Amino acid sequence: MAVDGNWNLTMTTPMGERQATLSLRAACGTLTGTQGAEGNTAEIFDGTVSGDNVSWKVSIDNPMPLTLEFTGTVSGDSISGEMGIGPMGSFPFTGTRA
Numbered sequence: 001m002a003v004d005g006n007w008n009l010t011m012t013t014p015m016g017e018r019q020a021t022l023s024l025r026a027a028c029g030t031l032t033g034t035q036g037a038e039g040n041t042a043e044i045f046d047g048t049v050s051g052d053n054v055s056w057k058v059s060i061d062n063p064m065p066l067t068l069e070f071t072g073t074v075s076g077d078s079i080s081g082e083m084g085i086g087p088m089g090s091f092p093f094t095g096t097r098a
Helices: none
Strands: 005-013 016-027 030-037 040-043 045-050 053-060 066-075 078-085 090-097
Touching: 005 078, 016 053, 030 045, 030 053, 040 053
Parallel strands: none
Antiparallel strands: 005 016, 005 090, 016 030, 030 040, 045 053, 053 066, 066 078, 078 090
């Protein structure tokens, strides 16, 4: 699948730009993998893939406990979309294949 592999993400947040790594694998419409930032890595959950459209969630503890909700589109070696940060709203993210 076009989404499989490792990605380097840049997320725009209320605290400025943040970098993350993402490892994805798609099978039968389900998206699995891990996401890491600032030395912490977590399993993604509720991941789906449909064509070039992807979505997943990841729980973080730093800077505060939150569940981040990602929706995006893969185009070749690029990925982009929106990251929902609970009550703080949604913010853009972009990424490139590592």
